[in-house]
Amino acid sequence: MSFEFDHLIHYVREPNEAIRLLRQTGLHAVEGGRHEQRGTYNALCYFDLSYIELIGVFDKQLADRNRTPHSLLHTIANASYAEGFVRLAIRTNRIEEDAERYAKQGFEVIGPVQGHRKRPDGSSVRWQQLYLAHPDQRFPLPFLIQWEENDEERRHDLAKRNVISPHPSGIVELSYVALAVLDFQTAADWSRWFGLALGDVVTDESIQAVPDAEAARRESEVLQAGRRRNRIRRAGGTRGRPVYGRFIGRLEARGSASSRRTLPIQHIRRTKKSIQMQGER
Structure with missing residues (x-):
């Protein structure tokens, strides 16, 4: 089993507006085109072969x-077409074999489509x-993608x-993708199901990715996927209210210490030095 992080999908109402905002922050973004049979269209922002897809709908009935x-x-429909993070895609070159293997492991398998x-x-x-879907996992699983080339x-x-x-x-560079979750079992499951190695313990208070006082001391599991890191985090909310599936993607600009910065991505909103896509699922 050999997977690579392929892309992150984020739903927006106006992909062309997303292009404009990304370009204002100094990121190269382009029109992707239209999925004519699905009623959707997208904008793309690439970091070598990994990318962010900003997807919108041009025909809701379709x-x-x-x-x-x-x-x-x-x-997207289950979230009532609310702007925000949708799913992750993992690249494979053995999609038929993957379908058979996951079916044997008890997954519900749809495709290859x-x-x-x-x-x-x-x-x-x-x-x-x-x-893919699994009875033990409510958090939407990544889907696998195999390109023609x-x-x-x-x-x-x-x-x-x-x-x-x-x-x-x-x-x-797209340095990592972080997913805040309530239960460390999610990290263990994804590690087992997708061949991802559990890595360092990390916390991130900016997305409330820390457990409550009774839990295991502000920790989370890091999953390694090729050169990209998928971080699965349990999050505790403020005032005792947990955060369910809140997501943040970070782009880390490499350069001198004075120019180094982090660009969070979640509900497209322009600031002086970043695009922030705030929003929860």
Whole structure:
């Protein structure tokens, strides 16, 4: 089992507005195109082959008719089309084998489902997706994606199309994705199910990713996925109110100490030095 972090999906009402705001922060973002059969369209912000997808709906009736169980549209509709984090995608090159293996392990497996997107220039990009659900997991699981082209072919093509391009703000990497959860069992489950190694103990009070006083002293589990880190955190809320599934993605700009900064992503709102996407699920 060999997976790579592929992308993060965030629902927005206006992907083109998201492009404008990302560009104002010094990030390179482009139109992705339209999923004609699903009623959705997107904007993309790439960091090598990993990226943030900002997805919107151009035809809600069409989108509602294509709500495959456990799919992105299913997750978006269940959240009443509220802007915010939707799902994570993990890249694979053995999607048929993965489908068989997860089915044998007791997962509900949907797919592989064929997907394609029409780019602004009229060309198409194609892939397969595998949606997973497990009776022991309420938190939406990542889905698997296998692109029609291999990694090197995609990197070359995306660079030629100016989709992958240097960010005006400098060298920027997607360093990790953090998910705040209530129970460490989520981290243990994801580690076992997706072949992710449990790593360092971390906390992040900026997203209330610390347990309450009775729990295990402000700790959380870090999952390693290739060069990208998926952090699964139990969160305690303020005034005794827990945070359910609150998410924050961070982009860390690498550079000199004076220019180094963190760009949180959650409910697109411009500040002087960051885009913040605040919002909870």
